[in-house]
Amino acid sequence: MTTRTPRWRRTSPVSYFLLATITFLSIFPFYWMFVVASNTNAEISKSPPSLVPGGRFLIVAKKVMNAEGVFFNSALLNTFIVGISIALAQVMFSAVAGFAFAKLDFKGRKSFILFVVGTMMLPSQLGIIPLFMLIKNLHMIDSLLGLIVPALVTAFGVFWMRQIIDAQIPNELLEAASIDGASVPRIFFSIVLPIIRQSSFVLGLFAFLAAWNDYLWPTIILQSPKHFTLQVALTQLKPMYGLDYALQMGGAFLATAPLLILFIFVGRRLVSGVMDGAVKG
């Protein structure tokens, strides 16, 4: 390791400048949400506008929570319930089915996989009207159940888990266990699940984030403000007359803050999740 740095490996200051710019651009909108939410509308509308946070954030936050007909707090709770239910269900169903697709030999296995992968190409709007009719017939319109049930399984999750189990679990390990007399469910629970714990967590995170940020489906099936998720509630933060930027941005900030806090703890894992998926996909 005493060799000099090869020329192609040296980093030019331009690289750091570009990375600093992109870092700034990635962060700025969040900062700006807070700036607008903590200033008066007059401060923001003057030229040049105030670029530093003001002292009104708590007032605005209170206004968001108490905004008429919005129920921000129950929206927060609803979003948590939906996100966690969907994440848990997707991990569970995907792990079980992914394991079978990766390691078990059964009739029709290959055609099922091809079929599942094939449907991943279909845009999700294609079935949205019949899905709405179906959820309506099941009396799940305007309920959290109507958000959770259609999202319990995804083709993507199963395919992803299949790849993970295929890559992370050597066949020899399972063979040895089966020779020792362990049954297939036993092998799944005590060998496969512990090994794929980390990847399951990443899949769950992606499912949680997708559920948290979903807008099209909730806006289709939810009707009463008490059942709204955060994204739908945010769109209701409009005063009757004129524009209240502080109110809207305060809501946007409060709806995003939980994800930012979560991101501090899991950001690196999400990064490796995205990059692993890229190499394998």
Added chain:
Amino acid sequence: MSQVLERKGSRKAPLTPWKKSKKQEVFPGVKSLNGRWGLLFVAPFLLMFLIFGLAPVIYSVYISFFHWDPLGGSEFTGLRNFSLLLQDSDFWLAIRNTFSIWALSTFPQMFMAIGLAVILRNSRLKAKSFFRTILLVPNITSVIAITIVFGQLFGRDFGIINGILSLFGVGHHIDFVEGVVPSHIAIATMITWRWIGYNTLIFLASMLAIPDELFESAAVDGATKWQQFRFVTLPQLKNTITFVLIVGTIGGLQVFAEPQQLAADGGSSKQFLTLTLFLYNQAFVNNKYGYAAAIGIMITFIVLIISVINFFITRKISNDGTR
């Protein structure tokens, strides 16, 4: 392609190669496990996937042949929905808007993402992990929050972006809602901001799969940085570019929340009515289920056509590359 081949190559060779000639599939899993559990394990997934995933898709094709009134009474009309759709100027407007926004958000983003990935590929870069992580922050933000922030930033009278543009001598304030091209740029910016980091990581992952030795030997042979990129990096990215393009196309055809939040009807002259917003409004505002289902089928056709074109272009490029 090489990644795929490597993966297949790394699998164990079949123990009974003669079976291959009988066209039996090579099963990569564990033979000693009782396969009969397999169906039981995939049953919950398949069952729910059929009910909530596949059945609606098939039923969608069915109702597209009907004049379907959700309040009751539907009438078989054959291909009438499709012929009406092809004569509907809003449909063509939505196609124009969707493709314009798609192009504006896909291509600049892809160039920037590849460029950023090249920077991040450098193994001597400091704070690598920090930059990678920060890049993903926009991706976890909800579309609605993004639309609220960017709507304000792009504001005609008090928006910062117009403020900055006037510093650069743009005399009049641009209306990023009323103008056709400006509104497309505004929406494309929101999409680019959200997805550029994600795509950079995807490109970075496939660049990291290129061994350092390739760059070293290229450098020894006197290749410039650009030549290294052009002849070492770029050929390895073909699959990833195809992947990003196809995913971007599917995503681009689903653009909904941004235009809907700017104006629910797609703007005063429908300047940013996208295909999915058009579908949503026909189905859930106008209650024209059959008509809206036909829109969904046209969207699917477009995705399939673009995927096929993409596939053939990539195949041609990779064939040229190997000869």
